[in-house]
Amino acid sequence: ETGVTQSPTHLIKTRGQQVTLRCSSQSGHNTVSWYQQALGQGPQFIFQYYREEENGRGNFPPRFSGLQFPNYSSELNVNALELDDSALYLCASSLVAGPDQETQYFGPGTRLLVL
């Protein structure tokens, strides 16, 4: 167990709907990254938040957006859901400084199915 929690664990939505996924980072971790993992693939970086700002983004369209709160927890929002958005969404927390910096610890994930 990493101390990173995510909710909900599973979610079923229909095409065109919007979804919000939540993540609480490991105690003391100030950086949160989100990844999408399609079946049989490695995780793909969506974006990262540090100090409540997005400080890096992968190759995902603007309908993927996020927030980070003062307690370092985070949300991933996806608008206008498409069938290809069906995947495991992973949150990872890390530090930007210190001996364990950059090491990302993953939460259990949220499995999203879009019908």
Added chain:
Amino acid sequence: QKEVEQNSGPLSVPEGAIASLNCTYSDRGSQSFFWYRQYSGKSPELIMFIYSNGDKEDGRFTAQLNKASQYVSLLIRDSQPSDSATYLCAARPDTGFQKLVFGTGTRLLVSP
């Protein structure tokens, strides 16, 4: 060309043998490398990371890095059936933020 490449496997080894998992990367600016284990239906779990050329050992696991060849490997000694999982290799490019680029993973099967 994928940024991080792994053989998808499955790699089958008998219990007690050494499993050797390999990974190549294309971005020469990548500075650090990570191995994660992922059981079916679960999230990735960090095994170890490596920054410097050479070997790094942690228990039954040894990570090896060769930056000149852009090659990373993970050796698992005394493989156990509980090691059966998908092993993900990840590289951290020099982007200024902590993005990890993952391979598709190698499935390892350890038979009793």
